Amino acid sequence: MNDGFGPNAWIYLVLLILPISALIGRRVPVLRMVTMLATWGALFVVLAFVVAQRERFDPYLARFTSMLHLSQQEVIGSEVRIRMSADGHFWADATIGGVSRRMLVDSGATITALSSGTAAAAGIRPEKPLFPVLIQTANGQISAQTAAVPELKLGTVVARDLPVVVAPAFGDTDVLGMNFLSKLKSWRVEGQTLVLEPHHPQS
Template sequence: MSERVSSLVRYALVALVASVSAFGAAGMVVALAPKPPELRAARAEAPIAIAVAPEAAAGERAEVAKAADGHYWAEAEVNGAPVRFLVDTGATAVALTPADAQRLGIRIDQLKYDYTVGTAAGQTRAASVKLASVSVAGARIDNVDALVIEKGLDASLLGMTYLGRLSSFQATRQALFLQP
């Protein structure tokens, strides 16, 4: 079983690297145009509005509205605590920033960072963790494999170790629908 999990995590890392690289490359294209400091500060302070659907009843379809920036940002409950995820169907694994991992009670200084991954910020290390539960608008999955990315990840990613365990999910122009 451990060999199977290790193989899944390795596969997840390859897909995560591609996903994070693509996400970072898009950010780099935007970052190439220099902006005056006052615009950079305003952009950094501007909140992104996120529409949160009410909790779905067991078996009902949950909904995540598309944000104004064109991404699906999911407000999830992970191990009972809130985490904001960028939904990324190209990421094989759920990937956590160190800050989100710490808020979840994960001791990042005690993790075994035995994987090397490439991000938009360059090579970094990752550690495998198991999340007791991940719930998005009521679509709950238990025992979710995830990675804590040591550096270079701007937002936690909701990847296929969560999405692939749903009965189905569908992205439309307005929303992402999750079927538990």
């Protein structure tokens, strides 16, 4: 895991130098300059946090956060490393049937769950089971339909014919459960980073 700013450090440097140059050019008193720099710094931190949180739900911000090195997921060698989000969860950038989604990684979930919207966008048609499938969620017990995802990609990880459950009650949340994690060679948490290692890494 890279704890520094990485290859995009110049962006942060420019954002810091610009206000300093402007203040020096105006010959602003030292105390006032320090106060203004602190304000600029605080605003930048808040902006970075807001963008990082918004990106979980807005795919159009994914490229922007990647440029600023705010993306929480990266591939190192054959491993996919996902940094813990500010909400205390791990969110994975996955592709299902060509559709990009942010998925909550939940080892407490037995099976992977898709929202009805995601299933429809990915062209996945759930089947009504012979017997009702009841899922216990934080909001109580719900009834769900079953389906299979032909291919789910997550960095170097590819899962094929992955069983899932689909229900409108999931809202806009998609969850990667234990039936996905169990397909991996290994998975572990190192500090605040989730590390996923596939059996057969894909480019």
